[in-house]
Amino acid sequence: MEDLHGKKAIVTGAAQGLGLAMVEGLCEYGVKVCIIDISPNLQQVIEELRHKGYEVEGVYGDLSQLDQLTGIFTKSMDLLDGKLDILVNNAGIHKPMPAVDLPVEDFQRIIDVNVTAVFQICRLAASRMKQRGKIINIASVLATQGGFNASAYSTSKGAVAQLTKSLSNEWAKEGINVNAIAPGYYNTELNRFILNDEERFASLVNRIPAGRFGNPEELAGTVQFLASNKSDYINGVMIPVDGGFLGR
Template sequence: MFTLTGKKAIITGAAQGLGKAMATALHDAGAEVVILDISDRAQDTAAEIGKEGASVHAVKGNLMDRENLEEAFQEAVNKLEGRVDILINSAGLIERKSAMDFSLESWDRIFEVNVSAVFQLSRLAARIMIEQGSGKIINMGSILSFLGGFNAAAYSTSKGAIAQLTKSLSNEWAGHGIQVNAIAPGYMLTTMNDDIKNDEVRSPQINARIPAGRWGTPEDVTGTAVFLSSAASDYITGVVIPVDGGVLAR
């Protein structure tokens, strides 16, 4: 029920962090994976993950360039021989700064990657999935899909948008056999969070707020990603699943 043998997946932002962990987990479950990332590191990550089992490919793409996004997606589809069973929209940007000091240029950059690119990639994948009669789209939300955060107005607003986009697309595509869901990670040990993890004031406050007593690791999201990619979740759609060590329940 949880096997992904024979499935074909595209994962954005998977050269490192949560995306890399999910790409590894899907590969280990049997899926053929394309890592779509702006970083040159994607080639090394693909080679590292794909040493054994199903193939892992790398495609370089800039999600802030709409034309290049479509070209990169098509290249990824070509590597998967025209089939896409799973799309994980993992790429994302954050900039921590007070709302009064935040530039509109930074706001636009964050929304282009965190929302607009997710919308367009989901539509591109759905066109293929509708023809197939099945598919899984997994978006990366955040606990800031529910909470306001601090010095993160653009990021939290974008992740709130992802929660609503997930529900809306689910409503449109569930009848075509496509499940659209989201994962909402909590405080994770990734480079994106190095600044607050090392902040002498914020870090203890965050530690005290996590009932599990620790920050999450990229591997903590992988079980949920495999579940949402597999037949085990065929009747689950339009939900945002927190993976946060209990933060939202506190």
């Protein structure tokens, strides 16, 4: 992926898990990345990445505070010297709970972070990409599956999939590719409640043709591909990286 060298990227929610793996995947090919995250460990993560020789910056930001998104984005752009080639909207939250018990305030917060913030950051990014750029939204296999105790999360990820299609229709002619990735089940903190539930974990593994949960680094290749010139004629798709889960 020589064409990625020297590019600039923003990755949200990347202080751990899948987001961190995606950052490392981009940095391996010479991309300078600014991480936006709410994690108190953000600075430590940045220092660890820099120790590996990567060019990484960070902005602390709470994407549920919609009125702060423009300021957070502007800070990120300043750290990237005003240039943006790649945006990865990875930040997302989930509150596994029966629908009848989920407070409507929590449902709304999940929509704010997982959908509305993605919409706004996409718009801010597109205005700065200057006729060429790559936007990668992180959806989920629950964009098409209902999930269990995931009414808000599955709703939000379905919205991300549709938003990706709609934005691609508007911006493809401007040289901005908008696509999505649908991760399946991975060994991450977000799935800790499943990993700790022996019965549910076993039932999910039995459904995944690969016979296991994925490791975060296994998502990096798809991000590298969608961020590169090799994907220039791909627009509005959602690529599952799920060990075969959706094909079962």
